[in-house]
Amino acid sequence: MSQKNEFDLIRDYFAPLAKDSGALGLQDDAALYSPTVGHELVLTTDTIIEGVHYLPDTQPDKIAAKLFGVNISDLAAKGATPKACLLNFAPHKNVSEDWIAAFAQQVEVALSTYHIQLLGGDTVAAPDKAMFSLTLMGEVATGGMIQRAGAKIGDDIFVTGTIGHGFIGLEDAKAGRLSPCRDLFEHPQPPLDFALAAAPYMSAAVDVSDGLLADLWHVCDASVCGMQIDMTAIPFADPAYEDLMTQLNGGDDYQLAFTAPSENHGKLKQFAADQSIQLTKIGHIINRSELVLQDSNGATLKILPTETSSVLKSGFSHFGIKK
Known part of the structure; x- marks a missing residue:
């Protein structure tokens, strides 16, 4: 996974996207999130896997776009406003730095489009099929979630x-x-x-x-x-x-x-x-x-x-x- 190690990749590509104070600069083992007063937290998570949810030759920006889209869809069905997320990033171990940069750029677009704060996640090289998961946090007024x-x-x-x-x-x-x-x-x-x-x-x-x-x-x-x-x-x-x-x-x-x-x-x-x-x-x-x-x-x-x-x-x- 590029010439850089995990911490270099986080520092160079994902930490700049984690602007909320609760993300702690992506330098801690966990993050902080406080729901708006009078609201409840709605959580959803989805994983997309190479060869199952997207074709192996799919460009990195499209993979990131789909990852966010499928999770946003879950929150839409709950009537929940997206607020924050955790991103797990597991590309092929031999993926190029340009590939990672393109993925991160689309993540930034999605964060901006949906007004979401990146709070943390995990980065690892996948030994076989690449996979990516997103845990998305949304809010609804107390008692207001659609079921x-x-x-x-x-x-x-x-x-x-x-x-x-x-x-x-x-x-x-x-x-x-x-x-x-x-x-x-x-x-x-x-x-x-x-x-x-x-x-x-x-x-x-x-x-x-x-x-x-x-x-x-x-x-x-x-x-x-x-x-x-x-x-x-x-x-x-x-x-x-x-x-x-x-x-x-x-x-x-x-x-x-x-x-x-x-x-x-x-x-x-x-x-x-x-x-x-x-x-x-x-x-x-x-x-x-x-x-x-x-x-x-x-x-x-x-x-x-x-x-x-x-x-x-x-x-x-x-x-x-x-x-």
Whole structure:
């Protein structure tokens, strides 16, 4: 990992990014963080691994961008404002100093974009596959975190952005094709500002990381309910793509799926318009523990809880690895 040792790399590339006093200049074994009075701390962490979450030839700035994007997506689904982070950095042992500099530069961009303070982390050379993890700390007003378990019978189901661009973007990246879907796959754009504004008007939420139906089913499972989805309403990234179910279950979209009572529609639409976010109503919550898919002809397919595992995860495969 370059000619420099771990402490040199921290001093040269990461310590300059750790500007908060709680980081202690990245010269201590731990850091300090004090939540804002009247707020609770919301924690999330994600790891991305070479060959599983990104292609081996992915540029370092895109790896850093994805690492932050997937974590920001989790906080968006909680209605939490990002505040601070811990970064674990484990590139290949023979990575160049230019590679490290490019990664650190994108980290700086992300910290600035989302107003996050770097408080610490760890640096090590990976013996095999490179991997990077981020622990992100956010804040919500006390009692204000959105949970998966809040959906109510009759609530409508919404999704932001498009669905399927993660899977299509992966295919484009593997083929060496440039495309908007590839841009979103490599640099997720979770709708954080919309989520922060709209959170008080949601009953439950989840980020779309494992596939829209699979992630919505987590909401139903936690809320002890079911859902009816209008397949014709889903905003597919490519409606002409031959396998819509693969787009539906492909994952890596990092959009927001949530439920809300009908009386909140006006507010939600206004927040979406204010942030130039595409917002689509795709279904509603039902009182039976089942998934009901409705097609353009009005025909329905009912999937019982015992059948959901194979149906919901049939389309998710990154680099041949089932998630």
